[in-house]
Amino acid sequence: MFRILVMDSISDHGIQQLIDAEDVTVDKKTGLSEDELAAIIGDYDALLVRSQTKVTARIMDAGKKLKVVGRAGVGVDNIDLAAATERGIVVINAPDGNTITTCEHTFAMMMALARHIPQAYAKTISGAWDRKSFVGVELRNKKLGILGMGRIGSEVAIRAKAFGMEVLGYDPFLTEERADKLGVKLSTVEDIVRTADFITVHTPLTPETRHMISRPQFEIMKPGMRIINCARGGIIDEQALVEAIDSGIVAGAAFDVFESEPPAPDHPFLRHPKIIVTPHLGASTVEAQENVAIDVSEQVLHILRGEPFKNAVNMPSIPSEVLNKLQPYYPLTEKLGKVAAQLAEGAVEEISVSYSGEVADIDTSSLTRSVVKGVLSHHLGDDQVNLVNSLHLAKTRGVNIVSNKSYTHKGFTNLITVKLRTKGEERLVSGTLLNGLGARIVQIDQFPVDIAPEGNLLLVSHHDKPGIIGRVGTLLGSNDVNIATMQVGRKLVGGEAIMVLSVDKPVPKDVLAEISRLPDLKNAKEIHV
Numbered sequence: 001m002f003r004i005l006v007m008d009s010i011s012d013h014g015i016q017q018l019i020d021a022e023d024v025t026v027d028k029k030t031g032l033s034e035d036e037l038a039a040i041i042g043d044y045d046a047l048l049v050r051s052q053t054k055v056t057a058r059i060m061d062a063g064k065k066l067k068v069v070g071r072a073g074v075g076v077d078n079i080d081l082a083a084a085t086e087r088g089i090v091v092i093n094a095p096d097g098n099t100i101t102t103c104e105h106t107f108a109m110m111m112a113l114a115r116h117i118p119q120a121y122a123k124t125i126s127g128a129w130d131r132k133s134f135v136g137v138e139l140r141n142k143k144l145g146i147l148g149m150g151r152i153g154s155e156v157a158i159r160a161k162a163f164g165m166e167v168l169g170y171d172p173f174l175t176e177e178r179a180d181k182l183g184v185k186l187s188t189v190e191d192i193v194r195t196a197d198f199i200t201v202h203t204p205l206t207p208e209t210r211h212m213i214s215r216p217q218f219e220i221m222k223p224g225m226r227i228i229n230c231a232r233g234g235i236i237d238e239q240a241l242v243e244a245i246d247s248g249i250v251a252g253a254a255f256d257v258f259e260s261e262p263p264a265p266d267h268p269f270l271r272h273p274k275i276i277v278t279p280h281l282g283a284s285t286v287e288a289q290e291n292v293a294i295d296v297s298e299q300v301l302h303i304l305r306g307e308p309f310k311n312a313v314n315m316p317s318i319p320s321e322v323l324n325k326l327q328p329y330y331p332l333t334e335k336l337g338k339v340a341a342q343l344a345e346g347a348v349e350e351i352s353v354s355y356s357g358e359v360a361d362i363d364t365s366s367l368t369r370s371v372v373k374g375v376l377s378h379h380l381g382d383d384q385v386n387l388v389n390s391l392h393l394a395k396t397r398g399v400n401i402v403s404n405k406s407y408t409h410k411g412f413t414n415l416i417t418v419k420l421r422t423k424g425e426e427r428l429v430s431g432t433l434l435n436g437l438g439a440r441i442v443q444i445d446q447f448p449v450d451i452a453p454e455g456n457l458l459l460v461s462h463h464d465k466p467g468i469i470g471r472v473g474t475l476l477g478s479n480d481v482n483i484a485t486m487q488v489g490r491k492l493v494g495g496e497a498i499m500v501l502s503v504d505k506p507v508p509k510d511v512l513a514e515i516s517r518l519p520d521l522k523n524a525k526e527i528h529v
């Protein structure tokens with residue numbers, strides 16, 4: 001008999017199949033502290049949660065029988081995925097069940113914002129009859145900028161068109177074709193920030209999206225614009241937003257999510273007349289809660305019964321003899337994917353992986369998944385992509401995956417080459433495992449190099465002329481950026497060349513811009529591995 005613990009307020013109707021199952025017993029609890037949960041979790045085979053319960057490494061250590069953690073919703077930021085993977089606990093989520101509900105909440109927030117509904121309601125029930133203070137704006141003919149055109153962002157776009165809005169969208173995976181199909185103008189973040197009347201964010205919170213709207217963005221916004229966040233707290237800089245409203249740039253904001261939840265009682269959003277808030281209600285409808293609970297219950301039963309399952313968010317268990325051979329290649333392949341994703345500009349159309357030498361003798365399918373994981377996780381966040389779901393996520397985004405093998409050695413005992421094709425270009429990065437030296441990048445585009453894929457790398461494309469290396473080094477040094485290692489690659493003397501520097505800390509954006517403007521320099525790009 002399997003024992004399942006259901007935490008948080010998960011729909012009873014949604015978990016009915018668990019209650020009905022003959023091989024399962026279900027206990028429901030809410031509001032347990034970490035200590036209380038740790039004290040009882042040892043009895044359970046599966047744990048179901050929403051976003052309130054923090055599933056920490058300590059909970060997993062106490063959960064000696066725990067085989068699966070099911071998240072009735074999308075975000076798994078409350079679950080320690082690395083700890084689950086290490087302990088062989090499968091984490092699954094329900095990514096599709098609350099898309100429409102959250103999209104509708106976004107619209108409710110946008111309309112409430114445009115028409116001051118919460119403020120007008122509060123004043124009216126206080127006994128006033130104030131028809132002058134709450135003159136709103138129409139949505140029709142306004143520009144809506146959507147940052148993040150995944151499941152929810154795309155649904156928001158469809159509804160905005162019906163309201164007569166002009167929709168601008170940005171997403172690293174949004175291609176011209178898909179944008180056309182949705183009736184969305186494919187734009188850059190800067191276009192959206194400069195021209196939109198309304199901006200709504202629908203990305204995960206990743207190092208790249210944290211504060212993607214902050215002071216520099218507010219400074220160039222169209223005065224009188226309005227902004228909505230029903231995705232994750234932290235994508236929009238809360239402090240910078242308050243300043244932008246108080247200085248008259250932003251006319252109002254609607255937030256369902258906060259950098260820290262629940263927000264502190266003195267949080268500035270809670271008493272600002274131009275900011276409306278809800279307590280993370282995006283997914284809170286009867287329908288969505290049933291959908292996500294049904295989806296997650298179904299998969300939990302499959303996992304407990306040893307049947308095939310979907311929507312796993314962390315690593316699958318692989319037989320140890322296969323794992324031993326694959327293990328050393330996982331970090332290399334993921335890093336090659338990450339580097340390629342940062343090299344290429346534009347929406348990714350194809351990822352191709354070639355294996356040569358002795359690595360070609362192994363079943364490389366999970367290494368291809370690892371490359372794809374590296375590419376996608378740069379944009380989707382490490383917590384959303386894993387070896388189980390990377391190919392599926394690529395497919396749903398229209399990214400073609402190709403892999404091939406060659407048994408010749410090409411100068412290395414093993415060589416893995418990743419090519420990334422976008423609308424405008426194809427970029428290449430090759431890597432190898434060197435005996436005793438670990439992972440190395442040995443080629444970038446047409447240039448041979450020898451780089452350890454670690455930390456902050458600065459990639460400079462330039463013409464092979466005397467003095468360039470010195471000028472770049474001087475600029476970095478005068479800005480207190482220490483160079484740890486440096487590599488120069490060229491095909492011909494005096495021709496195109498690249499310089500790859502490993503630096504001890506991230507290069508400030510203005511220094512990067514200054515380097516890019518140096519004579520004979522084509523491009524400077526920072527890559528984080």
Ligand SMILES: NC(=O)c1ccc[n+]([C@@H]2O[C@H](COP(=O)([O-])OP(=O)(O)OC[C@H]3O[C@@H](n4cnc5c(N)ncnc54)[C@H](O)[C@@H]3O)[C@@H](O)[C@H]2O)c1
Nearest residue numbers: 075102148149150151152171202203204230231282283379
């Ligand atoms: N408020 C709520 O209750 C609620 C409910 C459901 C989902 N969410 C949150 O909403 C967000 C979107 O959910 P979804 O189901 O649409 O996810 P999704 O994975 O389908 O879409 C996210 C999209 O963001 C894009 N993206 C990543 N980095 C980007 C960047 N720098 N700029 C622009 N786009 C970028 C990705 O390519 C992806 O297409 C997530 O953060 C999710 O956790 C909140």
Ligand SMILES: O=C(O)[C@H](O)COP(=O)(O)O
Nearest residue numbers: 050051052073074075283
């Ligand atoms: O990630 C999600 O699915 C949403 O943020 C909803 O979270 P909730 O289940 O706690 O409402």
